[in-house]
Amino acid sequence: MSSFNVDAALAAVSIVFALDTALFIMIGIVVGISVGALPGLAHSLPIALVLPFSFFLPIHQTMGLLIGTYQGGTYGGSITAISFGTPGTPGAAATVTDGYALTKQGKGKKALQMGLYASVVGGIFGSIVLIFLVVPIGQMAPRFGPGELTALYFLALSLVVVFSTENPGKGILSAGIGFFLAVIGRDIITGGLRFTFGIRYMQSGFPLVPLLMGFFALPELIYQIHGVIRDPDKAGKVGDQPVELHSKTEEGLGFREMWRSWRGIGIGSVVGTFLGALPGPGATLAAYTSYSVTGQFTKDRNYGKGSLEGVAAAESANNATCGATFIPLLTFGIPGSSISALLMAALIMEGVPVGPRVVVDHTQVVYTLFLLILVANPFNLLFGKLLIPVFTRLTKIPSAVLWPIIAVVLVIGTYAYNSRPFDILMCIVAGLIGYFYKWFKLPDGPLILAFLVTPLFEASFRQALTISRGNWMFFLGSNISRVLWVVTIVAVIFFVVKRKRHSEEE
């Protein structure tokens, strides 16, 4: 956008600030939050379901509906992550640790509000960056070739292992297991079968949604059912005693508490926007990376055990990706995630050929999209706030009643993902792995991050080696790669030394 087109901007304003557009954004937000809050139903599902509307609705209504669903769904995943320790969407997995710990301490309302406010701030930040930096960042993205991407993914993996735990052995072990689960299935280049053990369904790899659902939800389910059977007097509500004590007086989030989490919100917004603008990483990786980075800078001693800043870091990052994911989409026609691929399909069906010329040829549409993304955030805040009490009340339901219902949703949600009974089995296997992690107190971040990054890392790594014909110096071939490798080494040394000093002081 070399020059600002005033006429197109004014036309976009008049379209977006119309009643019908607002109505479609609202419907999208409510559907998104509700579906996002259902574990297993990724918010790509409602987006896919409303996609056919683009055949007969005008573009501003279709995109309002889709963007509303996208933003609402991204936030909605945090509701069950905080209330029940079960992420509604993969992007909310990083919110579980601190969010659910806060619920168990009777601070579920604060955590939900922090999740909402951080999501909105992250979403607005990502939208503003999209508006102002769409061209400069878009021009930088193609410079990330296989060598640079390898260095970038290596940086992300190294930092998560370093940040994850007081015991580096456990962090490395956890990452190793994540790496291993990710390589199961067909080799991405040769198609050779790796560790499928003759099971046909495993050829497409360990499925992501059953892994996340089982890994996070099943151990908690086992724990709660164990509580109901072994000690029925103690097994009350999800928030146990603290919720009971504060049920009538449970306070909301204060401005000071919100302000104290500025680091988490700031880091999350920046990390989420940056990673969201790159094809591949997505909301889950952004949330985990932000959560890990914030962990190193926070002064909150409860970080990882029930910290509002932890919730803020993860939630601001995953919502910041919503706007940023449009950067490669609008500038180069590259969908960074499955959801942006659906949004791209909607634009194409509306007759907008997404690609480098879209800004010039369809300036008004681009401005309309910018405004829709920006305007969806206040609606997200409004409806999120209205729906929080509904979901907070759910945490007061007795465990014996609530958890079997969650088990039902968990099993059906896992099955609905692909209509494959095998996925239920994989969910259970992932749950048993999660159970082992809880028992052995292994950090879950490295496993999930390694699982997500490994296919991307392996693809870029092997592409680089193929292009360079096995020359390893290729990984240091550009300034971006060299900077990323130096940042990796310096960051690892810095944080290891810092951690050692910190533990010596204690």
Next chain:
Amino acid sequence: MSTKRFSLIGLTGTLLAVMAAGGFVWTFSSSLRRMELFVPRIALGLVVFGGILILLKDILNPGERDTLSRDWVLPYAIGVSLAMWAYGWAFRNIGLMTATFLFLAIWWVWVAYRDARRTGTFARFRVTLAKRLALAVAVAVVVQLIFVTLLRMHLPRTPLP
């Protein structure tokens, strides 16, 4: 906190390291190509390295041992897993609504009966039972409406597990 030189934490770390080392050695006899095995070897190598670090920490710093969680009991894990698998099998073969109702009703009736017997409040048992069964029906209907009527989830009969 254990005072032994070699605790269950170190033992578990060692066991994982040995298993991963076995897998690592096995990759050299695999028919897969060298590049296909590159990342799997990194994965197994990391597990070996992590397991050894856990063992070393366990031996060298016994004072820093973090106790393992005692809340997690294996029989419950197996029981819940089996129940979930059985429910997954049931809704494909006897219908989503029937399976959901049965799954919830069996569990809630048993819990209500146990609570009534434990506290000696059988007077309220029937009321509780009626409420729980009504809730089970409501959940089953909602689940049917969302997943079958609205989302048209495919539920083929698969009698074999």
